[in-house]
Amino acid sequence: MSNEKIPYKIYLEENELPKQWYNVRADMKKKPAPLLNPATGKPCTLEDLSHVFCTELAKQELDENTPYVDIPQEIQDFYKMFRPSPLVRAYFLEKKLGTPAKIYYKFEGNNTSGSHKLNSAIAQAYYAKKQGLKGVTTETGAGQWGTALSMACAYFDLDCNVYMVKVSYEQKPFRREVMRTYGANVTPSPSTTTEIGKKILEEFPGTNGSLGCAISEAVEAATTKEGYRYVLGSVLAQVLLHQSIIGLEAKAAMDKYNIKPDIIIGCAGGGSNLGGLISPFMGEKLRGEADYRFIAVEPASCPSLTRGTYAYDFCDTGKVCPLQKMYTLGSGFMPSPNHAGGLRYHGMSATLSELYDQGLMEATSVEQTAVFEAAEMFARVEGILPAPESSHAIRVAIDEALKCKETGEEKTILFGLTGTGYFDMYAYGAYNDGKMSDYIPTDEEIAKSIANLPKIEG
Secondary structure, three states, X not given: OXXXXXXXXXXXXXXXOOOEEEOHHHHOOOOOOOOEOOOOOOEOOHHHHHOOOOHHHHHHHHOOOOOEEEOOHXXXXXXXXXXXXXXXXXXXXXXXXXXXXXXXXXXXXXOOXXXXXXXXXXXXXXXXXXXXXXXXXXXXXXXXXXXXXXXXXXXXOOEXXXXXXXXXXXXXXXXXXXXXXXXXXXXXXXXXXXXXXXXHHHHOOOOOOOHHHHHHHHHHHHHOOOOEEEOOOOOOHHHHHHHHHHHHHHHHHHHHOOOOOOEEEEEOOOOHHHHXXXXXXXXXXXXXXXXXXXXXXXXXXXXXXXXXXXXXXXXXXXXXXXXXXXXXXXXXXXXXXXOOHHHOOOEOXXXXXXXXXXXXXXXXXXXXXXXXXXXXXXXXXXXXXXXXXXXXXXXXXXXXXHHHHHHOOOOEEEEEEOEEOOOOHHHHHHHXXXXXXXXXXXXXXXXXXXXXXXXXXX
């Protein structure tokens, strides 16, 4: 098939769909540091995590040696409603840029949730139902995760309580209504409905909130209500495991046409879509079978990889979650209210942090006006209005393609288009009206937050 013209969209057949998730940690010689119990300072046990997460998900979180995990048939059946997602050759973008580079994107927005988040939401809801729980609690930034989880919970008839970052709650009212339509209860965070929320409001009056705040509230709500557990849309190893379906499909589609990407790019907030996209390719790199260049793209307003510190930190602002060794800006860091709500998290996945620390992947940060410039170009030539989060990857994919134009190199670029931006018109309006600004935290602001990291060796 290598001599055939590459189709505009490449779809896998039903019998080609992955039947297992891939756990990249199994191929890492140096594993990510373990989660620590905040009360004891010792590595979390299955019992520790089972108080917060569903037991099966806690097992997945702790399993760093099993390379492939069977996808339960009921989850496979649900996936068929929106998977496979297309691998798209961006012919029109290539023509617009006049680049010799070949650009592909894996489009995850072709479902009602509008993003890749449904890949893990349905898995986490499945395990909650299997355990006999009444419901789950969670946080959401831009709203894609909350939307996906509300859909998954409706499918399994589970109660769904979502704590939505306040600035996104106000900026994206229609995303909120989609969640409510699917039966979720949505609360702006920080709120006065939890003790941690009240404490955060006292410490940071008038705050726009953050994912760290919303996580704290969701964990408190889950651990104080019988029959409930907390589920998380990013950061955790279990989430990267479920999201590996993205990379597995992308790699299978590329292999079908003997395509090998040189550069793989993803936006990075907590790390779920980036980790999911790169996992099978990273596995090949770790095993010495192939080499790729991986680029994580984060907002300049919340640059955990590029300006953070690699250390143990709390995963949440309220300091009730386990401690994770990660690149972090400090759990008390309050990002500016930029429009990429799904990337407004103070830390990064432990798995991706370790890979980055080992020099196996790169990271860069971009300002939101440049991001929306790229989003607008992409929308005009490729016909999809991208989410602000996804547009970070688009920005760097364009930049890399323009470098190829300068050098004449015919590199193949793959990036993750994580979702659509049809609920982000407030942000597009601000850009189109020339009212969007770029806020970059100062070294002093970051240093002040970093100074409050917990004092833990390792």
